[in-house]
Amino acid sequence: MALGLALRGVASAAIDVSDGLLGDLGHILKASGVGACIDTSVAIDLIAVRTHPAWTEGLFSHEKMLGYVLAGGDDYELAFTAPASARQAVQAAAQQTQTPVTRIGQIEAAPGLRLIDAQGQLLDQRYASFDHFA
Secondary structure (H helix, E strand, O other): OHHHHHOOOOOOEEEEEOOOHHHHHHHHHHHHOOEEEEEHHHHHHHHHHHHOHHHHHOOOOHHHHHHHHHHOOOOOEEEEEOOHHHHHHHHHHHHHHOOOOOOOEEEEOOOEEEEEOOOOOEOOOOOOOOOOOO
């Protein structure tokens, strides 16, 4: 909550990640008419491990962890977008609120969501986030 308030006037858009990162980010992309490219290796390393430290013990396969990180819910995280020119302001908000902030991708003009791996290769796999109306 504190970070969200600190990002007022800095972030272009923000959403809580409660129904899965991809699903909730998809709401931002649809409303804004843009796309995004997400580095899944960063998302796993910095979201899954921080949120679920037991995952580092090798209990889940890489593919299973990726599914949980991208499509799982109740992450208690904030996904937001901000222009590259606002990086210092984002870092200041993070420090002020003592909230870790990690850049996991970038917004792109072309609609749609693209996922890349650690080598920058496009992932072909599809993930479905929670849908209240399904």
